[in-house]
Amino acid sequence: MPRTRRCRYPNCHAMVAFPDHYCQQHYEHEAEYLASRQRWARSNDKQYTHKYNTVTRYRNEDKRQQYSFYRTRQWSHLRQRVLERDHYLCAYCKVQGVITPAKTVDHVRPVEAFPDDKDNINNLAVICGSCHHAKTDWERSYYGTGQGNELQSVTPIDDVSAIVVLMNEK
Template identity: 60%
Template sequence: MPRVRRCRYPNCHAMVTMPHWYCAKHIKYEAEYLAKRERYRMHSSHTQREVHQYNTVTRNRNETKQTQYEFYRTKQWVELRKAVLERDHYLCQYCLVNHRVTPAKTVDHIVPIEYDSKLKANVDNLAVICNQCHHAKTKWEQLTYGTGQDNKIKNVNEIFDLRKIVENME
């Protein structure tokens, strides 16, 4: 018995033999529907390629970056992250400097590991941060330390004081 489905035309209840999408009465819409479906499929696969390219090319553009991202997949990082979240009570430490209480689940390196990789597992170099502060701090790090894509690392003193960082972020 051939497989069937309902005609795609609105309010048409006729059954159509697969692989067709429209009944004999509405068959004129099938070519347009198939073209639209193909355009969507091509757009969707293009988007998937961009995501794949980011993950394999941009994120892992060199051995240093690859090593940094591999650290975030270790048991050591999972335990460090959990300890810092509990220590800071799941509150953004950067917002607390400005007397705002903001819940957060992201743990951030105060001094970026791209700038000083020796501090990546140091609990004193970690703080809980909300998304808004994280975006602002990332921009500040790019200007101050020269971190990020296509930037050159600068020779500056490391800043560990959250108050100074928050002042400079604003």
């Protein structure tokens, strides 16, 4: 049985077979309707596609390995162990005396600067969204991480409370 729908003409209840939009009695409106749909699609095309693929990722081999690590079973087990260890609470907020629930696990020392510590459970801490944003900004200025920056040779900071102090100074 062919698919059918109602005629688009106001108060006309005749059924029309796909792909038509108007019945035989009102078929003269079909071309006008299709033209208006094409005009609308052309004018609204950018509205729906302007956000597609806006994030540009690194395309070098080091970054590819870093991103692929987060899709491994090893990372999911490490992440779960850290979440349970820290009771799903942001370690950075806890240092400031605030209890904030969180589900993100972050490397205290960034993987980009210290790739050997990516699977070290002592280098992982639970972090909330606002602290993660502030810490990422701090890492960019202190370690030189991020796209377009050059890594700086500085002493690594392993203590979460020291990082919180430095993050709040900025």
